[in-house]
Amino acid sequence: MENRRSYFSNVERKSISPSAIVIGGGFAGIAAAHALRNASFQVVLLESRDRIGGRVSTDYSFGFPVDLGASWLHGVCEDNPLAPLIGRLGLPLYRTSGDNSVLFDHDLESYALFDTDGHQVPQELVQKIGDVFETILRETDKVRRECNDDMSIAQAISIVLERCPELRQEGLSHNVLQWYLCRMEGWFATDADTISLKNWDQEVLLPGGHGLMVRGYRPVINTLAKGLDIRLHHRVTKILRHKKGVEVTVENGKTFVADAAIITVPLGVLKANSIKFEPRLPEWKEEAIRELAIGTENKIALHFDKVFWPNVEFIGVVSSTTYGCSYFLNLHKATGHPVLVYMPAGRLAHDIEKMSDEAAAKFAFLQLKRILPDASEPFYVGTAEAQLLYLNLRPN
Numbered sequence: 001m002e003n004r005r006s007y008f009s010n011v012e013r014k015s016i017s018p019s020a021i022v023i024g025g026g027f028a029g030i031a032a033a034h035a036l037r038n039a040s041f042q043v044v045l046l047e048s049r050d051r052i053g054g055r056v057s058t059d060y061s062f063g064f065p066v067d068l069g070a071s072w073l074h075g076v077c078e079d080n081p082l083a084p085l086i087g088r089l090g091l092p093l094y095r096t097s098g099d100n101s102v103l104f105d106h107d108l109e110s111y112a113l114f115d116t117d118g119h120q121v122p123q124e125l126v127q128k129i130g131d132v133f134e135t136i137l138r139e140t141d142k143v144r145r146e147c148n149d150d151m152s153i154a155q156a157i158s159i160v161l162e163r164c165p166e167l168r169q170e171g172l173s174h175n176v177l178q179w180y181l182c183r184m185e186g187w188f189a190t191d192a193d194t195i196s197l198k199n200w201d202q203e204v205l206l207p208g209g210h211g212l213m214v215r216g217y218r219p220v221i222n223t224l225a226k227g228l229d230i231r232l233h234h235r236v237t238k239i240l241r242h243k244k245g246v247e248v249t250v251e252n253g254k255t256f257v258a259d260a261a262i263i264t265v266p267l268g269v270l271k272a273n274s275i276k277f278e279p280r281l282p283e284w285k286e287e288a289i290r291e292l293a294i295g296t297e298n299k300i301a302l303h304f305d306k307v308f309w310p311n312v313e314f315i316g317v318v319s320s321t322t323y324g325c326s327y328f329l330n331l332h333k334a335t336g337h338p339v340l341v342y343m344p345a346g347r348l349a350h351d352i353e354k355m356s357d358e359a360a361a362k363f364a365f366l367q368l369k370r371i372l373p374d375a376s377e378p379f380y381v382g383t384a385e386a387q388l389l390y391l392n393l394r395p396n
């Protein structure tokens with residue numbers, strides 16, 4: 001049994017294998033603890049919540065798995081560290097796109113877009129404006145090369161549209177363009193006026209395109225976590241570093257001691273200063289924590305008794321502003337279950353978070369009703385807890 005001050009402190013650490021404390025039980029923490037244990041470290045993982053997985057969360061309350069956090073494997077190739085494990089577990093992936101860029105994780109032909117009066121946008125227009133959007137983004141690269149200072153992608157797009165009036169769109173075409181921008185905002189979980197022109201495409205993605213985890217990510221997390229010493233309900237409040245190692249204190253006052261600690265809590269937790277570091281983190285790290293921003297993306301899964309929507313991967317609502325646009329992932333296509341997942345991001349997601357879960361689900365359903373007036377009520381009515389999935393995936 002551990003006492004109040006020890007995880008490893010009562011043993012002579014020099015004579016045994018090195019020790020580490022991993023803080024945070026999301027993918028990063030679980031993978032780090034798994035790797036350290038395989039390298040013969042003594043490891044304990046401290047997680048604040050009552051479950052592991054963090055922003056990976058597979059819900060089974062519909063009677064089948066629905067991922068409320070991460071659900072795509074981006075970069076379906078052998079170099080992806082998750083690929084061998086997913087293969088070994090026999091977990092199927094539904095390929096949504098072979099494209100290696102961050103923006104086109106679904107092929108353009110897999111969209112059905114509607115205007116707010118419920119008229120479907122002709123597919124040729126969807127494709128055409130998709131190409132225009134790509135051209136505009138290519139043009140923003142010129143703006144980037146001309147300017148030393150960073151600006152938002154929204155600002156750069158305005159400059160491009162000033163310079164190249166032939167790329168400006170009117171009416172329905174404008175609304176479709178806004179929808180593409182809304183999808184981009186979804187990727188970055190923030191509005192276009194806060195996406196950095198300098199950095200938005202600097203992430204190096206593995207090749208192989210994008211695949212949806214048909215049976216959810218939970219089995220992957222559980223497999224990596226097998227046999228690890230995981231302490232749930234252990235919210236870390238203080239990390240003390242000294243010559244001999246680290247002391248990590250959790251909310252109830254208990255202290256864990258080890259040679260090193262690995263911190264995998266979300267940026268939002270670090271920004272909120274809810275963990276005290278002694279000594280303070282180096283200035284450059286504190287500055288990075290201050291300067292980086294975090295976004296919001298939510299998922300609301302609606303379970304229906306039957307499919308009444310088009311057999312496409314994404315159903316979208318186009319509008320004159322990105323705030324008014326929305327989209328639903330059609331899980332039926334990948335899993336065979338009649339579920340649509342509404343995925344708001346940025347300011348819209350923030351506003352929806354202020355609603356009750358039930359109101360948020362109703363809001364999502366109303367977006368659907370606008371384009372598919374015959375939509376039947378989702379199952380959740382009356383048994384909200386069991387049938388409605390809503391998860392606020394902000395960091396704690």
Ligand SMILES: Cc1cc2nc3c(=O)[nH]c(=O)nc-3n(C[C@H](O)[C@H](O)[C@H](O)COP(=O)(O)OP(=O)(O)OC[C@H]3O[C@@H](n4cnc5c(N)ncnc54)[C@H](O)[C@@H]3O)c2cc1C
Pocket residue numbers: 023024025026027028029046047048049052053054055056068069070071072073074234235236237264265266269274275297298299393395396
């Ligand atoms: C809605 C949504 C959809 C997404 N879709 C995808 C996708 O399809 N594909 C993809 O690759 N990525 C996706 N992502 C991103 C992906 O989920 C995250 O990048 C990834 O899960 C982050 O893992 P992590 O371990 O770094 O952080 P987290 O998963 O956030 O884990 C951090 C852990 O630290 C714990 N913690 C916080 N504070 C403390 C504390 N003081 N003490 C102890 N523990 C603490 C938290 O409870 C949490 O469990 C999505 C994210 C969201 C929100």
